[in-house]
Amino acid sequence: MLSRVANSLYWMSRNAERAENNARILDVQLLQMIEASDEELVRDDDWKLIYEICASTDMMEYIKSLPAYNEDQLVYYLAMEEENFNSVASCVRFIRENARVSRDHITDDYWEVWNRCYLTLQDMDTENLSVREMQQFLQKVKNTALTSQGIVESSMSRGVEYQMIKIGKWLERAEKTARILNVVCERTLARSAAQQSEDYYYWLAALRMTNGYDAYLKANPPKMDPSLVLAFLVSNSSFPRSIRYCLNHMREAIVKLEDGKVSHYSWELFAKIDQLTADFDDFNFQDLEQQDMMNFLNEFQNGCNEIGQIFSKTYYLIDPDSENYKSTQTQTESAKGITSMKYKIEHTNIFKYDTVVDQSMNSIRLKPRTDEVQRLLSYRADITPASLTKEHIDIWGNNVETFFIAEHHQHLEVKTTSIVSIQKSPFIHQIDYSPEMRAIFHSKLFGEHYLAYLSNTAYTYLNPEQIEQVDRELGKFDNPVQYALDVMNFIHDHFTYNGESTDVSTKASESFDLRKGVCQDITHVMLGILRSKHIPARYVSGYLYVGENSALVGDAASHAWVEFMVPGVGWVGLDPTNNVEALENHIRVGVGRDYNDVSPVQGVYRGGSQSLDVKVSVSLLDQ
Structure with a gap:
């Protein structure tokens, strides 16, 4: 598989996981906003918690400083803002574009569910959405993400494509869980310092943001004990969003990608994963102080970033700038690199013969290719005198059309019209x-x-x-x-x-x-x-x-x-x-x-000499 395809599959998967995570996190916040009465507005600290996880507090303060500020703008930035590469809507656009690039390597069902979600987004008047409408969009994204995961598990063969998707998913998920816990630890530590004791809300939010509340209650007493929540979300080996679970399954996918071998080029990747996994064995989460836990989670996030960079280097993927990624989790390279250009090509060949031609056999190679960075959207060949064509693929993988003209003619015109979409990929x-x-x-x-x-x-x-x-x-x-x-x-x-x-x-x-x-x-x-x-x-x-x-x-x-x-x-x-x-x-x-x-x-004919006139027109279409 070309690294450009692997790159698209990897970031398609990471953005699908990111879209679902951010949609769920924001949905938890919106639910509280909608349910709140006029006297019980969502606290400023709650928005700080969300922005520290999904964006940055600096961005939150900037939005609040705008002249016509209202709370809906905080929601809009995280849910719909096109300039925010981590907004749920931006993630959907990235998923759809990466899926389009790797269309031949994923199932039709996977493409269709995300394409429908993208078309829903395109039909929305994003500038005039209510909070309720944004919540409905977030729910659709969550459902689409979960459906697409089911499609991957039920209909994809366990080849390289599948493993690239799984690796992106588990790495993104591990990072997000660590980020949530890190922010919650910092919040509750600050509250303890201020002699505030109501930490219940924050640990409950951590469980809801990781979709782990029900699973936690089944495994633990019904109380928000920070050490129990931390142990559950960090080291539980059976909960699919715990850090340990994600690391174990990410390593398993890489092992399968490498056919069970640790090679000279992948040993560094395995060593880093094994180092992070071993770190869990050295900590007792029951007795750990929150400051120590924050330090551990900070180191783990840095370790996850390093794994992502090593993985990209090992498999020649396009990796985002590490510092930018560390602070905002932004796929900046993909934001620049995966947009596409759409063209219409009209190609006309006109043959004129000095004498009447009574028959000719011809083949044309005028149909654009579909591959990892180029996709043929439509194609039509018009031949005069009219003739039926037969298609085949030659030894080099080119599309070839052959046709035979038996009637007398002194003029042959072959006109093809194609529409092609090409991914921008400076490489x-x-x-x-x-x-x-x-x-x-x-x-x-x-x-x-x-x-x-x-x-x-x-x-x-x-x-x-x-x-x-x-x-x-x-x-x-x-x-x-x-x-x-x-x-x-x-x-x-x-x-x-x-x-x-x-x-x-x-x-x-x-x-x-x-x-x-x-x-x-x-x-x-x-x-x-x-x-x-x-x-x-x-x-x-x-x-x-x-x-x-x-x-x-x-x-x-x-x-x-x-x-x-x-x-x-x-x-x-x-x-x-x-x-x-x-x-x-x-x-x-x-x-x-x-x-x-x-x-x-190319062709052969029976008749006199010929002249050829060629006209080509390539025009850029609106996206």
Whole structure:
């Protein structure tokens, strides 16, 4: 599985757990607000408790300082505020977007329940919601989260996808329980210092916020004894929201992810989990002072943050900034990274023949791909003269449509219309080329698996003298990620985009000597250089969205760029024609060894010579 998919599954799960936790915590507060009489308003300390758990007291004070402040604004910020990445509504948006990205790796039922919740949110007039309406939305989110958990357990196979979802869930849950207990300990300690004895409410709130009140009463006497509540929520091995339970199940999921082995790259992760688990055995919660408990929970939260960072580093996920995450539990990287772009592509090929053609057999590769970062939303092919098409997937995974025209014709038009959504995923500059990646890159298995993309073709071959010129310019090859970037810069600096100097049959060696060509030629040259260093690289055919006032070139027809394989990460795109990463502006249609594997239109016919007119239009659609 590509790390971008694993990243989406992991954060989808964490945000689903976060949405349910925050919805439940806020719902407890709203219930008290609705039930309170005019004489019995919710105390300011209660809101401080909620904001310390779900946001920060600084944000609470800022909201209260606004000129037109009312208590509903405190609710709105935690439930609906779009700029609050931890609001319940923001979590729902993140879940839906991450689920869309990893759609092929989750069940349809899981997608549908969260998509319905998202559509409900979209239909709401969020600026004019009453407290009651916000409470109804929170209830829907809770029900959706619980339903989605049931779907995961009942219909997902226990493969990598399942384990990534479980790891995200247990880590998020452990952190939230620790955070709740930490805040409650601090609150009750402050009240004791002020000689206030009514701690019952806070420990009851801790149980309700963790959905553990009923389970606690079944296991303990009916009293709010802080030591009993702490022991129950920290070390109970059978309650699904206790810290120990979460840690045990998170470790179990990682063990299954690793097939029961502790490898050279995962030992650090196991060591940290085992260290935290062992810490529980050294504490007697019955005799522990609250200050000691606060210190323990603080250390545990730091440990959970460290586990999240180690896990992300181990599996090449995108990890949020640790300091920001520690204080606000915000998935800032996902907030920036998972938004998407939607495009409409119209591609028209018009063939005109000098003489009447009595029959022709054709194949087209014009249907965009669906993968981890790109999703095809709709596609239509219109062929004149009218013809039925048959579809199949070729050896490279491309969509191919074939059609036969038996009638006489002197004109053939193929027009395709596609709508595609692409996830924004700036990635390559975040890749840290680790010793583990280096070992995989130099392994025999890696070379054998990507042999097709290591062997040069007639289109991509460069002679030794040409490779030597590149070596003199770029120096010693060591890191394939950095080398690929250097090659892209080299080509952009030394080659000129020129549509008159080459044609469709021009080889890389010819383009290299000319130092000019179109995107097809420039891509072939880069492929030849990368493959000479045993870097698996493939030709990508697709479209480029340029937009207004852009310096990018290559949108007049099909565009071409390079993807190279990074161990543990997957295929990473670079556009040497424009000296940019191939990201959300690049719409992928086909991949192969060279242009010949992905030619948009191929065919044979019986008749005279032909002329071809190509028109491509790529437009950005509103989200």
